[in-house]
């Protein structure tokens with residue numbers, strides 16, 4: 001499963017809903033089956049038992065993967081941002097180690113076996129349901145080839161990037177480069 005519902009775009013501009021697949025909101029109470037009434041702010045309240053329906057955020061993981069003088073990007077075959085380039089990424093399953101999730105997603109999308117080495121950053125925005133973790137990763141084996149939910153894949157120099165899907169992709173790359181420099 002690929003993600004990339006840009007958890008990061010739309011911050012402060014009231015445009016958040018265009019980027020994320022609207023995540024399914026429950027209509028009925030998990031305790032009593034009563035109808036949930038949305039409130040002006042905060043969680044919906046059950047019309048039957050009065051419980052509040054608290055919803056968890058959703059965790060996604062992406063990888064920055066140095067490969068042949070560049071970093072690996074995939075061209076999205078799904079909305080939002082169909083046809084644009086972004087980092088390989090996906091949702092973390094419940095019970096799954098985050099590093100394992102990113103390694104699995106990268107293999108599914110690009111054919112590369114990678115190792116997630118260190119956390120570049122954790123990215124969230126007010127009003128967004130998705131929290132994105134980004135890892136620096138290293139290729140252990142495999143050949144780069146577009147697979148699931150990718151139209152294309154390639155390796156691009158940080159100064160020769162194609163148009164990226166999401167507003168904050170550039171910030172993620174800048175964070176990554178700053179940490180790389182610090183390690184040298």
Ligand SMILES: [Zn+2]
Pocket residue numbers: 029030031032033034046047048049050051
């Ligand atoms: Zn209820």
